Amino acid sequence: MKLNNRGLLIVISGPSGVGKGTVRKALFEKTDHNLTYSVSMTTRKIRPGEVDGKDYYFVSKDEFEQKIKDGKLLEHAEFVGNYYGTPLDKVNEQLEQGKEVVLEIEVEGASQVKAKMPDCVMIFIAPPSKEELYNRLKARGTESEDVIQARIAKANREFKKACLYDYIVVNDEVSNAADRIMAIIRAEHARTTRILDNYLKLIED
Amino acid sequence: MKLNNRGLLIVISGPSGVGKGTVRKALFEKTDHNLTYSVSMTTRKIRPGEVDGKDYYFVSKDEFEQKIKDGKLLEHAEFVGNYYGTPLDKVNEQLEQGKEVVLEIEVEGASQVKAKMPDCVMIFIAPPSKEELYNRLKARGTESEDVIQARIAKANREFKKACLYDYIVVNDEVSNAADRIMAIIRAEHARTTRILDNYLKLIED
Numbered sequence: 001m002k003l004n005n006r007g008l009l010i011v012i013s014g015p016s017g018v019g020k021g022t023v024r025k026a027l028f029e030k031t032d033h034n035l036t037y038s039v040s041m042t043t044r045k046i047r048p049g050e051v052d053g054k055d056y057y058f059v060s061k062d063e064f065e066q067k068i069k070d071g072k073l074l075e076h077a078e079f080v081g082n083y084y085g086t087p088l089d090k091v092n093e094q095l096e097q098g099k100e101v102v103l104e105i106e107v108e109g110a111s112q113v114k115a116k117m118p119d120c121v122m123i124f125i126a127p128p129s130k131e132e133l134y135n136r137l138k139a140r141g142t143e144s145e146d147v148i149q150a151r152i153a154k155a156n157r158e159f160k161k162a163c164l165y166d167y168i169v170v171n172d173e174v175s176n177a178a179d180r181i182m183a184i185i186r187a188e189h190a191r192t193t194r195i196l197d198n199y200l201k202l203i204e205d
Numbered sequence: 206m207k208l209n210n211r212g213l214l215i216v217i218s219g220p221s222g223v224g225k226g227t228v229r230k231a232l233f234e235k236t237d238h239n240l241t242y243s244v245s246m247t248t249r250k251i252r253p254g255e256v257d258g259k260d261y262y263f264v265s266k267d268e269f270e271q272k273i274k275d276g277k278l279l280e281h282a283e284f285v286g287n288y289y290g291t292p293l294d295k296v297n298e299q300l301e302q303g304k305e306v307v308l309e310i311e312v313e314g315a316s317q318v319k320a321k322m323p324d325c326v327m328i329f330i331a332p333p334s335k336e337e338l339y340n341r342l343k344a345r346g347t348e349s350e351d352v353i354q355a356r357i358a359k360a361n362r363e364f365k366k367a368c369l370y371d372y373i374v375v376n377d378e379v380s381n382a383a384d385r386i387m388a389i390i391r392a393e394h395a396r397t398t399r400i401l402d403n404y405l406k407l408i409e410d
Contacts, residue, residue, distance in 0.1 A: 002375075124397070159408045162397065162401070163401055168208065183387075186384075187385070187388045191372060192372060196367070202331070
């Protein structure tokens with residue numbers, strides 16, 4: 001029996017190269033969960049094969065900027081001239097239905113989410129060591145030394161933001177990291193600060 | 206990879222009749238854990254078949270009172286003229302060895318533990334409903350109505366202390382409750398407040 005029927009907003013973040021996407025995928029492959037994605041909103045053009053409302057919500061730049069003004073995005077960022085963001089109303093709808101909504105986002109976006117939804121569960125994915133992350137960043141492509149150094153500098157800034165998160169999960173083995181996140185979700189549903197109201201109703205005279 | 210090598214002190218408590226002992230037993234029957242008991246200290250006489258240091262640490266009343274004075278007990282209580290308590294040094298030893306030490310104790314003792322070891326994990330076991338607990342308290346023996354009413358009054362006071370705990374786990378099904386506690390232990394090892402120092406060492410230059 002759960003004292004909390006509302007779903008949890010799970011924010012999975014961490015420096016780029018740490019394997020957030022792989023961990024998130026492994027998490028969704030686990031059975032016995034009630035996890036769901038949040039479909040992002042974007043101003044970039046729809047591509048052949050993409051479905052509006054499934055891959056993204058495709059909107060105009062004006063619409064997007066209006067959403068920002070109205071506070072209707074949980075977080076947003078600009079990337080190569082296009083906006084990307086998470087619509088707040090859709091997330092709330094899914095949480096009300098008791099689904100755990102997983103956001104896999106950049107460190108910058110994660111702070112925005114925490115500010116707007118303080119009861120979210122913030123999980124920072126960390127590499128087993130700095131060196132391992134550096135190696136992954138170097139191995140990614142054929143970029144110049146400058147680009148690689150810029151990425152490492154960014155990762156070093158992002159590392160220091162782990163203290164803003166509720167949990168730090170080391171991605172030493174993907175399956176381990178996913179198991180730990182499942183345990184965190186389970187535990188958070190029993191957190192007193194989250195369920196005290198419902199508990200008090202349960203034992204009311 | 207765990208960033209926390211020290212074990213956790215897990216306090217399992219709740220009103221009498223809620224099934225703390227059954228949940229604790231189910232927890233220890235799970236595989237894949239590193240849980241251990243804490244052997245209590247008592248001033249009551251050793252009984253045939255009991256082993257000093259295994260069933261209890263048997264000490265004199267003077268010794269016990271000296272331990273209280275020296276602050277060497279995590280918690281203690283008097284019961285039918287005898288003292289019972291948890292020796293602090295033994296618990297610390299086991300935690301240092303990386304073992305999760307489980308204390309299954311009364312609500313009164315739990316507050317003492319929190320005061321002495323603020324980094325413990327406090328878990329309150331709650332019944333699925335008040336009525337169910339009342340029924341269990343009534344069904345226990347052949348006591349008079351007075352004794353039963355006194356127990357119910359005590360349970361009602363204890364119910365209200367759930368807010369002092371980190372987690373509230375409803376004992377609707379023993380195996381479920383034990384699973385949730387395992388998840389809590391796993392999650393707590395990833396808590397930022399607990400592992401930030403070790404994480405900062407990991408990413409140190």
